[in-house]
Each structure stands twice: as structure tokens, then as C-alpha cells.
Amino acid sequence: MFMYLARRLGVSLLVLWLIATITFLLMHSLPGGPFTGEKRLPEAILKNLEDRYRLGAPLWQRYRAFLGNLVRFDLGPSYRYLGKDVNQILAEAFPVSATLGVLALALAFGLGIPLGIQGAVRQGSFFDQLIVIFTALGMSLPTFVLAPLLLYLFALKLGWLPPALWGGPAHLLLPVVSLAVLPTTLVARLVRGSVAEVLPAEYLTLARAKGLAEGVVLNRHALPNALIPVLAYLGPLAAGVLTGSFVIERVFALPGLGEHFVASIYNRDYGLIMGVTLFYSTLLVGLNLLVDLLCACLHPRFALLHRRGGGY
Amino acid sequence: MRKRGRAIGYLLLLLLLVSFPGCTLLEGEENILHYNLGPEPETLDPALAVGEPELTAILAAFEGLTRLAPGGEIVPGVARDWQVSPDGCTYTFYLREEARYCNGSPVQAEDFVYAWRRVLAPETASRYAYQLYYIKNAALYNSGQLTDPEQVGVRALDAHTLQVELEHPTGYFLSLVAFPTYFPVCREVVEADPEGWWLNPGTYVGNGPFKLEEWKGRQRLRFSRNENYWDAANVALAGLEFTLVEEPATELALFESGEMDLASHLPAGELARLAEEGRLEKVQDLAVSFYFINTTRTAPLANPLVRRALAQAIDRRELVTYVTGGGEEPALALVPPGITIGGKDFRREGGDYLVDGDAAGARRLLAEAGYPGGEGIPTLELLLPDSSEYRRLGEAIQEMWRRELGLDVTLVTREWQSFFSTMMEGDFDLAAVAWNADYLDPSSFLDVFLSGGGNNFTGWANSRYDELLAQARATLEPAARRELYHRAEELLLAEMPLIPLYFPVRHYLQVEDLKGVYFTPLGLVDFKGAVLSGQ
Numbered sequence: 001m002f003m004y005l006a007r008r009l010g011v012s013l014l015v016l017w018l019i020a021t022i023t024f025l026l027m028h029s030l031p032g033g034p035f036t037g038e039k040r041l042p043e044a045i046l047k048n049l050e051d052r053y054r055l056g057a058p059l060w061q062r063y064r065a066f067l068g069n070l071v072r073f074d075l076g077p078s079y080r081y082l083g084k085d086v087n088q089i090l091a092e093a094f095p096v097s098a099t100l101g102v103l104a105l106a107l108a109f110g111l112g113i114p115l116g117i118q119g120a121v122r123q124g125s126f127f128d129q130l131i132v133i134f135t136a137l138g139m140s141l142p143t144f145v146l147a148p149l150l151l152y153l154f155a156l157k158l159g160w161l162p163p164a165l166w167g168g169p170a171h172l173l174l175p176v177v178s179l180a181v182l183p184t185t186l187v188a189r190l191v192r193g194s195v196a197e198v199l200p201a202e203y204l205t206l207a208r209a210k211g212l213a214e215g216v217v218l219n220r221h222a223l224p225n226a227l228i229p230v231l232a233y234l235g236p237l238a239a240g241v242l243t244g245s246f247v248i249e250r251v252f253a254l255p256g257l258g259e260h261f262v263a264s265i266y267n268r269d270y271g272l273i274m275g276v277t278l279f280y281s282t283l284l285v286g287l288n289l290l291v292d293l294l295c296a297c298l299h300p301r302f303a304l305l306h307r308r309g310g311g312y
Numbered sequence: 313m314r315k316r317g318r319a320i321g322y323l324l325l326l327l328l329l330v331s332f333p334g335c336t337l338l339e340g341e342e343n344i345l346h347y348n349l350g351p352e353p354e355t356l357d358p359a360l361a362v363g364e365p366e367l368t369a370i371l372a373a374f375e376g377l378t379r380l381a382p383g384g385e386i387v388p389g390v391a392r393d394w395q396v397s398p399d400g401c402t403y404t405f406y407l408r409e410e411a412r413y414c415n416g417s418p419v420q421a422e423d424f425v426y427a428w429r430r431v432l433a434p435e436t437a438s439r440y441a442y443q444l445y446y447i448k449n450a451a452l453y454n455s456g457q458l459t460d461p462e463q464v465g466v467r468a469l470d471a472h473t474l475q476v477e478l479e480h481p482t483g484y485f486l487s488l489v490a491f492p493t494y495f496p497v498c499r500e501v502v503e504a505d506p507e508g509w510w511l512n513p514g515t516y517v518g519n520g521p522f523k524l525e526e527w528k529g530r531q532r533l534r535f536s537r538n539e540n541y542w543d544a545a546n547v548a549l550a551g552l553e554f555t556l557v558e559e560p561a562t563e564l565a566l567f568e569s570g571e572m573d574l575a576s577h578l579p580a581g582e583l584a585r586l587a588e589e590g591r592l593e594k595v596q597d598l599a600v601s602f603y604f605i606n607t608t609r610t611a612p613l614a615n616p617l618v619r620r621a622l623a624q625a626i627d628r629r630e631l632v633t634y635v636t637g638g639g640e641e642p643a644l645a646l647v648p649p650g651i652t653i654g655g656k657d658f659r660r661e662g663g664d665y666l667v668d669g670d671a672a673g674a675r676r677l678l679a680e681a682g683y684p685g686g687e688g689i690p691t692l693e694l695l696l697p698d699s700s701e702y703r704r705l706g707e708a709i710q711e712m713w714r715r716e717l718g719l720d721v722t723l724v725t726r727e728w729q730s731f732f733s734t735m736m737e738g739d740f741d742l743a744a745v746a747w748n749a750d751y752l753d754p755s756s757f758l759d760v761f762l763s764g765g766g767n768n769f770t771g772w773a774n775s776r777y778d779e780l781l782a783q784a785r786a787t788l789e790p791a792a793r794r795e796l797y798h799r800a801e802e803l804l805l806a807e808m809p810l811i812p813l814y815f816p817v818r819h820y821l822q823v824e825d826l827k828g829v830y831f832t833p834l835g836l837v838d839f840k841g842a843v844l845s846g847q
Binding site: 032036049093164 | 352354355357362435436437439441451455507508510530555556557558561562565566568569571727729730732733734736746748767
């Protein structure tokens with residue numbers, strides 16, 4: 001187990017380094033720069049900017065300086081928000097996205113799992129059909145349609161909720177719902193599929209034959225196995241949802257991370273591009289690792305697999 | 313179903329668990345104007361700011377030697393009076409003794425000297441440093457060719473007298489000093505924390521009508537009336553609250569739900585509806601939307617006749633009615649209306665240099681140039697920034713050229729920065745731009761087309777044109793200067809290295825109670841004179 005953990009950690013660091021390097025190179029191959037405006041500046045001013053923000057140095061020198069800062073967990077300054085560090089910008093924006101994300105995840109799992117189970121248990125029933133329709137709708141409705149629609153309906157037409165901005169709990173409702181719809185439908189479909197798959201399994205027939213009530217069969221025997229795929233999906237889902245959505249944060253004017261993913265590239269804010277990319281990758285890699293470990297702990301087959309060093 | 317109920321209960325519980333800090337209320341909460349600034353300011357340092365949100369916020373918190381007032385009039389700011397030497401090169405400003413920063417310290421001539429040298433110092437790396445290049449030796453000092461700041465032509469004769477020496481007579485210098493890059497800063501707070509003094513309301517010390525109380529990340533800026541401002545008696549608002557919403561549709565939703573008093577970034581798709589409802593208001597921007605023509609890439613475009621044919625075949629009236637649809641004025645010259653020289657509006661005085669939508673005339677020009685019916689002209693590339701407004705306009709013009717002149721034009725859309733570098737490399741036949749004035753003078757537009765100018769992407773060079781502009785610069789008498797500018801503009805439009813399209817306007821919505829907000833010609837919003845009635 002320890003070897004497995006060490007290997008996974010090593011691979012994760014390698015992946016992060018690769019991501020950092022590729023992003024760094026790609027970013028600098030884009031035309032323009034952080035100070036390109038609507039008008040071309042006089043040469044003297046461009047030179048002053050290059051000197052002050054060290055944009056004139058050769059790429060390898062800047063790469064070395066970047067890596068040097070990175071190992072000290074310093075992502076350097078933003079080129080757009082003058083006087084601010086990328087660390088500071090991430091620290092301001094992440095809590096907003098994370099709050100939305102945690103609530104959306106809670107909603108997705110709290111709603112998606114029961115719906116999926118019910119769908120699987122009552123396969124083919126009217127209720128199941130409803131779930132299928134709901135999930136198909138949720139998956140095909142893009143957030144840039146859903147979010148403005150919810151805003152128009154609940155904030156402008158009905159006037160029940162504030163249309164935008166970051167404030168009290170009421171401000172959270174529409175963005176959280178918009179954010180949760182897709183993961184909820186994904187979770188519901190996943191659960192429905194995997195529960196439906198285990199229900200006819202022989203060990204469940206055995207459990208029923210022993211005389212156990214259907215509820216016990218479901219909760220104690222079917223679910224632990226059926227939910228493992230859901231758990232495996234939790235890692236990437238959580239990383240995606242916690243780091244925010246550009247569309248939702250833009251529509252509801254929330255000061256989260258999502259906006260930075262897109263805006264930093266438009267702005268050629270080199271520091272911030274690296275910051276958000278690495279932050280997201282670290283979260284993704286870390287959560288995947290965590291989920292894998294959880295799976296290993298929960299699932300005897302996984303554990304066995306790795307104890308033997310890879311093969312069956 | 314019980315499970316779903318439990319899930320919702322769970323969510324509500326979670327919502328309650330997340331705690332939110334309450335807001336502290338300023339005095340007279342209902343007398344605070346709510347406006348959406350747009351994106352988070354990159355900086356609030358007058359020396360470094362270049363964008364509209366930054367400059368608008370700075371205009372609330374600071375004041376220059378002069379202010380611009382409605383009608384483009386120049387009124388006293390920190391300077392109560394001034395004198396111009398007969399050669400137009402030396403300005404002496406007499407500062408108000410009662411001018412104060414919000415921390416109570418006096419605003420003195422030395423502060424301007426300090427602030428302007430700071431803008432020009434190479435290590436400050438101010439992007440708008442060129443706004444100060446009119447001052448003697450300013451450009452040399454900024455480029456590092458001169459290292460002694462004492463040589464820059466600005467000095468304090470005494471605490472309340474500032475003397476400025478210019479490189480050339482500059483007729484619009486009094487409007488320049490109303491621009492944020494020229495604002496004074498409080499030396500002690502800036503020197504205490506040069507990189508971050510403007511990030512913190514406690515050290516953001518300005519001398520303007522309002523004082524920064526709070527800057528909450530990408531959420532909002534709150535200002536209160538600056539009681540130390542010399543003209544505080546004429547500031548009616550108790551404060552300002554700027555939200556930082558980037559999406560125009562969301563800004564409109566906030567206005568519609570009563571959370572904004574003024575909304576000036578409106579979604580293009582809603583303008584027609586708002587205009588129909590009679591709520592939409594507009595002001596003329598000092599800007600022009602046009603296409604650069606690359607005169608050096610293909611043989612046909614090197615010919616002024618072809619260029620004029622392209623310009624003449626466009627029906628601008630149709631464009632502003634059906635494509636932009638916001639009540640814009642068709643541009644039949646380069647310089648937009650709104651610039652006054654010697655008491656007369658430059659555009660109205662000069663008139664038009666181009667016939668709009670004259671397809672027959674355009675066809676004649678094309679035939680005269682040797683390309684009858686567009687034969688022999690290769691497919692032209694129209695380079696556009698990636699935005700739906702540019703694209704819709706481009707498509708309409710593409711169709712007009714195809715229909716009227718038989719020309720094939722392909723639209724090439726690029727993300728903004730990539731667009732800009734493609735344009736700089738000259739890799740286009742036509743490129744769409746909107747040019748905003750930097751200062752209140754026709755030269756802010758005409759200088760673009762100087763031979764070898766940094767923003768002249770047309771490859772067009774004309775020594776007669778350069779000469780006319782140089783002559784105008786050296787001419788003190790306003791009417792004579794205006795005449796020279798008109799002749800330069802006429803020459804430019806006869807040669808047509810650009811295709812003028814329309815003069816953009818700025819649209820806004822405001823609540824009925826609000827009066828006196830001033831949209832300056834340079835696109836900033838001045839809240840000094842704003843009044844929310846019923847207070």
C-alpha cells in the first residue's frame with residue numbers, strides 16, 4: 001500500500017510538472033501580451049513595461065524563475081491586476097466557487113442518488129420514465145441557456161430572488177441550482193445504471209432467499225457495490241464543480257474562479273493563467289488520488305489487485 | 313419522495329450554515345448612487361490606469377487642475393485660474409488654497425510636479441505616459457534618454473503656483489490636464505507603499521469629490537462624499553456604490569430589478585426594445601468606427617480610386633438603421649462631432665467628404681481604375697475582432713460589396729489580441745477598428761494616419777498630409793488651425809486609406825430620480841454633479 005501511494009504521488013507530481021510546462025509554452029506562443037491595448041504604445045513605453053514586468057527576458061529564463069517560485073508555492077504577480085499576487089487572487093476567488101460547488105455537489109448527490117435508485121428499482125414504471133426524461137433534459141440543456149432562463153423567471157418575472165451579485169443565501173439559490181443540474185442528472189443516470197446492473201446478481205438472489213427484506217437487500221448488499229462507480233466519478237466532478245463555472249459566475253456576477261479561467265487567457269495575464277491551470281490540475285489530480293484510495297479501501301478487489309502489484 | 317424532501321431540507325440547512333458578513337451602512341443610504349462599473353479595476357493608481365472603469369473610479373476620487381463640464385467646457389478644478397504665455401508654450405496655474413486631500417493635507421503645486429514626474433519615470437512604466445509628452449523633455453525623460461527629472465518642464469513657483477513648459481503650443485492642453493494621468497497624488501501615502509497604496513481605502517488618498525470607503529474584491533467599490541473636497545457644498549450625493557458586473561445582460565437585469573440607478577453597458581440585442589419603450593438615452597462618444605485599408609498588400613488597394621469605390625458603395629444609413637440600430641450617425645469623414653475649436657464644432661463646420669451609399673458612383677470609380685464590375689480584383693480579406701457586433705456589421709458590408717461592386721470579401725475573425733498582432737503584421741486587406749479620442753482635438757484622430765505612425769496600419773504615407781498636420785500644430789489661432797485640420801482631413805478622405813463607417817454612441821438607462829450625471833467626451837462618467845431627487 002505504501003509503495004502504491006508513493007508511486008501515485010510521484011506520478012501526480014510528474015503530471016503537474018508536465019501540465020505546468022506545456023501551459024507555460026502554449027501561453028507564451030499566443031500572440032499579444034498583457035499590455036496590448038487598443039492602441040499601439042510608443043516604443044519607449046513598451047520598453048519600460050518590459051523592464052518593469054521582466055517580459056523582455058528570454059523564455060527559458062522566465063521559465064526557470066517561474067519554476068523557482070513554484071516550488072516555494074509562489075505563483076508570482078498578476079500582470080493584469082497590478083499590485084496583486086496570483087496567490088491572493090486565487091485565495092479571494094476560490095471560496096466563492098467552492099461554496100457554490102459544495103452546495104451544488106450536495107444537491108447533486110442528495111438528489112441524484114435517491115432518484116437513480118428509485119429509477120432502477122422501479123424500472124420501466126412511470127416514475128422511471130420521468131427520471132429518464134428529466135436526466136435527458138438536464139444533460140442537454142446548456143448552462144448558458146439554463147442560467148439566464150432561471151434568472152429571467154425567478155428574478156425578473158416572479159421577483160422572488162435577487163438576479164445577481166454575491167450577498168446572502170438568497171443570492172446562492174439560482175447559481176447553485178444552475179450549477180447542480182448537470183451533475184444531478186449525471187449522478188442519477190450513473191446510479192440508475194449501476195443499481196440496475198447489480199439487482200439481478202446472484203448474491204442478491206441469495207440474500208433474498210435467506211429471507212431478507214427487499215429494503216435491507218438494497219441498502220446493505222446492493223448499494224455498497226453499486227455506488228463505487230459513483231464514488232469514482234466524484235473526483236473529476238468535484239474538481240470541476242468546485243473551481244467554478246465561467247458561464248454561471250458571469251451570468252450571476254459572482255466573484256469566483258470560473259471567470260479567471262477564461263479572462264486570464266484573453267488578458268494574457270501569464271501569472272494568472274498558470275495559477276488557475278495549476279490550481280485546477282492540482283485539485284483534479286489530488287481528488288482523483290483520494291477517490292482511488294477510497295475505492296481501494298472500500299472495494300476488496302481493488303485492494304487485492306494492488307497488494308499483488310498490479311496483476312490478478 | 314421522502315428522500316427528496318430530506319435532500320431539500322439538507323440543502324436549506326447547508327445554506328443556513330454558510331455565514332455572511334453584514335454590510336455596514338453609510339449615512340443616508342438612499343442618497344447613494346448605484347452604478348455598475350464593469351470589470352474589476354486593474355488599478356486605481358492615476359499614473360497606471362488606462363481603462364474606462366479605472367478612469368471613472370479615479371475621476372470620482374481625484375481632481376485635476378481643470379475639469380470637463382457638459383458641452384465640453386473647461387472649468388476650474390484645483391486651479392482657480394491660469395495664464396497662457398503669448399507663444400502658447402508656457403502655462404501658469406494658480407491653485408486654490410482651500411484644495412485638500414481627503415486626509416486633510418493641502419493639495420500643492422509640488423504634488424503635481426511629483427505626480428507628473430512619477431508618471432514619466434521609466435520605472436513607473438505608465439502606459440499613458442505619452443499623454444504627458446506635450447510637456448518639455450517629458451518624452452526624453454520617459455524613454456530614459458534624460459535621467460534628470462528636474463529637466464522636465466514642470467515646476468512649482470510657490471506652494472500654489474504651478475508652471476508648465478510645453479514642447480509645442482498645444483491648444484487643447486487645458487483639457488488634457490483634466491485627464492486622470494495628470495491628477496495629483498499625495499506624496500506621503502504613495503511613497504509609503506508605492507506598489508499597493510491604492511489597494512487599501514485607508515491609504516487611497518484623493519482630492520476629488522468622493523472618498524473610497526471600501527473595495528471588496530470583484531464585488532464592489534463604495535465611496536462616500538469627501539467632506540474635505542473644496543467644492544463639497546456642490547456635491548449632492550452622500551456616496552457612490554459601484555458594482556463590478558461584467559455581463560451586460562446581468563447589468564440590465566439588476567437595473568430592471570431596481571438595484572441600479574444608472575446602467576451604461578447594455579446588451580446590443582436589447583437596444584431596440586429599450587428604445588421602443590422610450591427609456592433608452594444616448595450620448596455621442598468621441599469615437600469613430602472604421603476599416604483600415606492595407607494599401608501595400610494588393611495592387612487594387614494601392615489605387616485610391618478602388619479605395620474610394622469601396623467606401624462609397626457602403627450604405628451607412630442602412631447599417632445604422634438595421635445593423636447597429638442604436639441611433640448612431642453615419643460617418644462621412646474621420647473626426648466625430650463633439651470637438652470644438654474656436655467655438656465651432658469641427659465636424660459640423662467641415663461637413664462631409666464622402667457620398668453615402670452611392671453604388672453607381674462607386675461602380676464608375678472602379679471602372680475608371682481599370683476594374684469594371686470588380687473584374688481583376690482578388691478576394692479581399694476583412695479582418696475582424698471576434699465579437700458578434702463586428703461580425704454582423706462585416707457581413708452586411710460584405711453583402712453590399714458583393715451586390716453593388718461584384719467583389720468577393722472573406723471575413724477573418726480573430727480573438728482580440730490575435731487580431732491586433734495580425735493587424736500589426738499587415739496580414740489583412742481591410743481591418744475593423746473603433747478609435748476613441750485620447751484628447752479633445754481633431755489631431756487625436758488625424759495623427760493616426762501620419763506617415764510611419766505607430767497606429768497607422770495602412771502603409772499609407774503622404775508628406776503633404778504630414779506637413780498640414782505639422783503646420784496645424786504650430787498654429788495658435790484656432791480658426792486657422794481648424795482650417796488646416798479640415799484640409800488635412802479632406803486630403804485623407806480623397807486618398808481614402810480608411811473607410812469611415814459610423815460615429816458610435818453610448819447608451820444608458822437611468823432612474824427618473826437621477827439627474828446631472830455627466831458622460832465626458834472621453835468616455836468616463838463624472839458623478840460630481842449627480843443628484844438623486846426626492847432626497
